[in-house]
Amino acid sequence: MTTELVASVPPTSRGFWGRLPVLKQLRQSVGLQRGMLVAGLVIVAIFVLVAIFAPVIAPYGFAQLRDAQGPFGAQQPPSAAHIMGTTVGGYDVYSRVIWGAQTAVLVIVIAVVFSIFAGIFLGLVSGYIGGWLDRVLVVIGDAVYAFPSLLLAIVLSIVISGGQSSLWGGIFAAALSITVVYIPQYYRVIRAETIRIKAEPYVESAKMLGASTPRIMFRHVLRNATRTLPIIFTLNSSEAILTLAGLGFLGFGIEPTAAAEWGYDLNKALSDVTSGIWWTALFPGLAIVLSVLGITLVGESLNDLADPRLRGRKRVKAKSGTMSLTSVDAALPSDVEILEENR
Amino acid sequence: MSGPVVDIRDLSISFATDAGAVKAVDGVSLQVNRGEVLAIVGESGSGKTVTAKSILGLLPETATTGGAVLLSNRAGTSTSDVVTLSGKELRGIRGSDVSMVFQEPSTALNPVYTVGWQIAEGLRAHRKLSAGEAKREAVEILRKVGIPDPETRVNHYPHQFSGGQKQRIVIASALVLNPGLIVADEPTTALDVTVQAEILDLLRRLRDEFDTAIVLITHNMGVVADLADRVVVMYQGTVVEEADATTLFASPQADYTKKLLDAVPRIGQGRAHTEERARLRAERTAGAAAEVAVVEASGLVIEYPGRFGRKGFRAVDEVSFAIRPGEVLGLVGESGSGKTTIGRAIGGLTRITGGSLRVLGFEMLDFSERRFKPLRADIGFVFQDPAASFNPLLTIADAVAEPLVIHGRAKNPAAARKRVDELLEAVQLPKSYGDRFPHELSGGQRQRASLARGLALEPKLLIADEPTSALDVSVQARVLELFAELQLEFGFAALFISHDLAVVDLLADRIAVLYRGELVEEGTGAEVLGDPKDPYTRRLLASLPVPDPAEQAARRATLARIRQEAGDNQL
Incomplete structure (x- = not known):
């Protein structure tokens, strides 16, 4: 028999890079799914790079109204000095778009980190311990769902910043108001997973061994429950951008002197659109669309790739491939081999 | 009469997986004659289910098939190659020429429809007939498979039946269009042994009274001895032995078959x-x-x-x-x-x-x-499913060290490693397996590791x-x-x-x-x-099938007598 035998499991030693969440999926993907994932990753990478290097890339500051040549002037059409023109307030649109990326990234990071930690912890405790704590938390989660999320965010941003909006005050107000909206989502997912995992034999086996409750929760349940998080995390990030822009658009965002914010710029551009001034609305709008699109593409592709049934694969030729091992213990070494290997 | 119901020629099937192409079936040729029970035996991963499913064209999209599966209809008037059929043609032959009985009767039936509706579903797909006619046929077929009081039971939902009755209903819906061939994939594995005996009786009646050919997929040699006329033994995607049942059990030729029979x-x-x-x-x-x-x-x-x-x-x-x-x-x-x-x-x-x-x-x-x-x-505990009783994110060594760490015999898994190595050696696993994750071990190896964990603290029980x-x-x-x-x-x-x-x-x-x-x-x-x-x-005891056709026939008689004494249908 010429069939070569291979174990049907993938080898473990794919190195550190092969095990990183996104890179692993990138390797698995084929065809359209790969195209979507790559496109999303490229957009996200550009978004993040722009945010990090905003001070280098942007020709002017986000609140800069004049330079050595004097004031910029309001509503100037795109020119060599201002490649995307200037706003009604006299800011440089290009610089505001670039700086806006920084604000968006900061808000996303803070919002998602807070909601992940709070959501995971609450979900784990509530799912594993159950009882009245669980019921109370579920009711609170449902109550939060019942509010329109933007309304909730507005109320919170008022409560947190008290109308003041410095850079960090504004960012935290925006981030925390988004956090409160998203905690129930993480909480729900983790709680459901925890309840499922609680009944798994490996948790029962840990109970049988006499492991303490915190040990079971954090060593056995937690890591297994957080596997779906990268997907929710990416999808929520894009929603976070939209919520931030929505807050800014409604005037609950960050003052233009404290930081650049796309939603605020869009709001100020409202009246321009009717008078034929397209550049003040187009570029911040495009920035929002592209960043949301990029993150959503990544999230959706990760979602599809995480499910073996949705994951695309290359067709194989007939009679190709290697025979996988059956469950016969043929591969099990003899006692002599074990002795030799253990020596 | 005419030729075989199904003639599989040089069938090979490969699957696209994350780890590349995997071959499941490699050049299998076999025939099923009319009114015969052909058992395909083999262990999990031997390709027996995949081979049988290819007869119905039920393989997933990731599979690539080579070779030919020639299926005849009941009358033997037409033959088609299932491998090359289109979706519409496949729907034409499924149910009417060949149908399938699944392993788990409780999941094979849809819980929100009555069993009568589900049986009639097959009829409606192939014939135009009124609701009344469909129900009449459903009642008829339920009677044939031994459901008592079929006129009322036809309107019941799956949860109102016992496991054995559900499997009878699954068989009834496979039988309703009177196909020449039924593929039964482990039809009794999910059932208790006393119920298994009844279902095997029913399948035997299908062959004798309806002259239906059956492809029986199973890993249970006792079931094979009980029911099969001819046996095909598969191992790693190839047929290693083909013989009629009496010959196979009396004088197995292939080494693998001998090993398999010894292990029962x-x-x-x-x-x-x-x-x-x-x-x-x-x-x-x-x-x-x-x-x-x-x-x-x-x-x-x-x-x-x-x-x-x-x-x-x-x-x-x-x-x-x-x-x-x-x-x-x-x-x-x-x-x-x-x-x-x-x-x-x-x-x-x-x-x-x-x-x-x-x-x-x-x-x-x-x-x-x-x-x-x-x-x-x-107290040590060994669980039923070795795959599920290990935390998938811990290595085998970490999992075996858990009891030692919990009960303070070791500070952390690393400190317990020496003891863990001893334990792995005791259950005949190489030390290096400690660094693997549970999914990288076979079922038997995992259960050994599970034993090692159960014994880590040298329990009294x-x-x-x-x-x-x-x-x-x-x-x-x-x-x-x-x-x-x-x-x-x-x-x-x-x-x-x-x-x-x-x-x-x-x-x-x-x-x-x-x-x-x-x-x-x-x-x-x-x-x-x-x-x-x-x-x-x-x-x-009498329900337990033994891997010996002659002895099993005698046991069947004993069981029939015991059942009669007990007043029948007690269960």
Whole structure:
């Protein structure tokens, strides 16, 4: 028999890079799914790079109204000095778009980190311990769902910043108001997973061994429950951008002197659109669309790739491939081999 | 008459997986003749299910098929190559020329439709007929498969039927268009052994009365001996042996077939073994004073609370037994008999509601986790499904080290590694396997690792809940052997829970038979299996198919007699 035998499991030693969440999926993907994932990753990478290097890339500051040549002037059409023109307030649109990326990234990071930690912890405790704590938390989660999320965010941003909006005050107000909206989502997912995992034999086996409750929760349940998080995390990030822009658009965002914010710029551009001034609305709008699109593409592709049934694969030729091992213990070494290997 | 119902020629099937192409079937050729039961046997991964599914064109999108599967209709007037058919043509032959019976009857039926509707679904797909006609045909076919009172039962929903009846209904819906061939994929694996015997009877009737050919996929050699006319043995995607059933069991040719047949546990095999052990234990404890039982249950009652206003469900009813040090008690019963509940109660996972259960001197009736915890070090547990009982994110070494760390014998998994290596060696796994993750081990290897974890603290009592029922028969044989060796070496007492009498017979010093929560019989293997007193034990014993066609025919007759004595249809 010429069939070569291979174990049907993938080898473990794919190195550190092969095990990183996104890179692993990138390797698995084929065809359209790969195209979507790559496109999303490229957009996200550009978004993040722009945010990090905003001070280098942007020709002017986000609140800069004049330079050595004097004031910029309001509503100037795109020119060599201002490649995307200037706003009604006299800011440089290009610089505001670039700086806006920084604000968006900061808000996303803070919002998602807070909601992940709070959501995971609450979900784990509530799912594993159950009882009245669980019921109370579920009711609170449902109550939060019942509010329109933007309304909730507005109320919170008022409560947190008290109308003041410095850079960090504004960012935290925006981030925390988004956090409160998203905690129930993480909480729900983790709680459901925890309840499922609680009944798994490996948790029962840990109970049988006499492991303490915190040990079971954090060593056995937690890591297994957080596997779906990268997907929710990416999808929520894009929603976070939209919520931030929505807050800014409604005037609950960050003052233009404290930081650049796309939603605020869009709001100020409202009246321009009717008078034929397209550049003040187009570029911040495009920035929002592209960043949301990029993150959503990544999230959706990760979602599809995480499910073996949705994951695309290359067709194989007939009679190709290697025979996988059956469950016969043929591969099990003899006692002599074990002795030799253990020596 | 005419040619074979299905003629598979040089079939090869490959799957696209994340790890690249995997070949499942490699150049298989076989034929099924009219009115014949062809059994395809092999272990999981041998390609038997994939081969059978290719007859219906039921392979997933990721599969690529080569070769030909020539399927004839019942009359033998037309033949088509299933491999090349389009979706529409496939729908034409499915149901009318060939149909399928699935393994798990409770998931094969849709819970929101009546069984009559589901049977008529096949009729509607192929013929134009009124609702009344469809129902009449459904009633007729239900009567044929032995559902009592089919006129009313046709309007019932799947949950109103027992497991065996559900499988009858699945068979009825496969049969309703009178196909020439039925593919039965492990049709009895999910059923209890007494129900299995009834379903096998039904399948035999299909062949004899309806002249339907059956492709029977199974890993159970006893079922093969009971039903099959011809047997194809598959191993790693190829056919290693093809013979008629009597010849195959009498004189197997291929080495693999011999190994497979040897591995099947048979009643009576373990007797010499257990007698030897009993003698050894008697010698060991000769001088010692009267032993204190490791586990002692008297009048044990376990009830699950019912919904509001309803009475609770009594899973275990007034059961009394004892396990003495170093003794293996085999607990046998069908699903729902309460055997797992007893195991879980001893492990402190389920509270008992009445009677008395003393585990290592601790009365479980007034259970408190804090006071019971130190005792957990003396109780090992081996779970049914080795794949699920390991945390997928911990390496084998970390998982085996867990009990050592929890009970303070080691500070962290790394410090316990030396002991873990010893344990892995004891269960005949190479040390290096400790660094692997559970999914990188085969089923048998995982169950060995599970044994290593159960034995890590050298417990006085090991509870093994169906430790081999998820394993293939040859793997099962080796795990059972290992279990016996370890028991002899470490001398722990054990509660061995299983639904398979033959497996229990191999290992247990004493056997207890449970039936609907009650202990119907208890005694040594020789007593219980050699001369069963209780009618249920007798029926259980007679229902167990043995891998020998001639003997199995005789047993079938015995079973029929026992059933008649018991007044039939009691279950």
